[in-house]
Amino acid sequence: MTGFASIQSIPAATPIRAVGLSKFYGTQQALSNVGLRIEPGEIVGLVGRNGAGKSTLIRALLGLIEVEAGMSWVLGEAALTMGDDVKARLAYVSQTPTALEWMSVKQMMHFVARLYPRLDRDYVNEELRRAQIPIDRKLSALSPGERQQVELVRALATRPELLVLDEPASALDPAARRDLLRDIVGRAGEGGTTVLFSTHIVSDLERVASRILFLHQGRLILDTPVDDLKECVAQVVVPSHALSESSMVGELHRRILADGAISLVLRRSPAEDWPDFARRAGIRTLGIEDLFVEIAR
Numbered sequence: 001m002t003g004f005a006s007i008q009s010i011p012a013a014t015p016i017r018a019v020g021l022s023k024f025y026g027t028q029q030a031l032s033n034v035g036l037r038i039e040p041g042e043i044v045g046l047v048g049r050n051g052a053g054k055s056t057l058i059r060a061l062l063g064l065i066e067v068e069a070g071m072s073w074v075l076g077e078a079a080l081t082m083g084d085d086v087k088a089r090l091a092y093v094s095q096t097p098t099a100l101e102w103m104s105v106k107q108m109m110h111f112v113a114r115l116y117p118r119l120d121r122d123y124v125n126e127e128l129r130r131a132q133i134p135i136d137r138k139l140s141a142l143s144p145g146e147r148q149q150v151e152l153v154r155a156l157a158t159r160p161e162l163l164v165l166d167e168p169a170s171a172l173d174p175a176a177r178r179d180l181l182r183d184i185v186g187r188a189g190e191g192g193t194t195v196l197f198s199t200h201i202v203s204d205l206e207r208v209a210s211r212i213l214f215l216h217q218g219r220l221i222l223d224t225p226v227d228d229l230k231e232c233v234a235q236v237v238v239p240s241h242a243l244s245e246s247s248m249v250g251e252l253h254r255r256i257l258a259d260g261a262i263s264l265v266l267r268r269s270p271a272e273d274w275p276d277f278a279r280r281a282g283i284r285t286l287g288i289e290d291l292f293v294e295i296a297r
């Protein structure tokens, strides 16, 4: 009984944790000192412009690439030396899946079933039938959308504790995308699966993510619950003489407008008020898409 009680009180391992991740490709810095922590059951959306470093971050978090600085842990284990037991609790779908291309869909699923005893074959059969995937066709002969669906079915069928998806919906049609999002929400809600996914599709984020990570030029400039975004991130436009050149506390982004004024994107904590100068200038709240566009300019 004592043993049972103590097992119950052990906290679940943090699905993802990272400190100080920095990555260079040659002289180009793709990640700059990124730290984060994702808790069990969260659905976290990772956004940022093309080339912002999203895929690099995902690969670094999972220990699929080496980094110049920092470290990450997956389900409590150092990512670079993750054991098979942890790998079996994790499912990852890359942006452009290329593995096992010479196999048919059916052969690939049989192969995966041998590696993952937890693979839910009924789910595989049902989902492949529902998506009308030609299961005798080679993976290399599928359309990009079909290929992406097969990978997602494979990943979801292993009933992972942690699901990491890099641009999972990029090749999917609206119906397939809706099914995927429904599945993700269902898994997180009922099954307690933790989900990290990158996307450019802002409406997908708004529909399913509980938290948003905004990556810009390799830096994690925003990490916030989606519900706090409207309250805590805003744009103000101020005359250039009103600001010093150095960036201020809570400043996420600044740019000079055609008339010389400065557009600032600011962040505050829910407990704080906006600074006086910002309230005087006028606060414009930003949705995810507005924020994306403002920072992308």
Ligand SMILES: Nc1ncnc2c1ncn2[C@@H]1O[C@H](COP(=O)(O)OP(=O)(O)OP(=O)(O)O)[C@@H](O)[C@H]1O
Residues within 6 Å of the ligand: 025, 030, 048, 049, 050, 051, 052, 053, 054, 055, 056, 057, 095
């Ligand atoms: N293998 C590589 N060699 C050199 N540079 C790379 C490599 N992989 C990525 N990069 C560069 O690192 C930066 C980040 O790339 P990454 O693929 O992580 O961005 P991303 O945010 O996923 O982009 P996208 O939204 O277009 O998929 C880019 O400037 C990219 O050109």
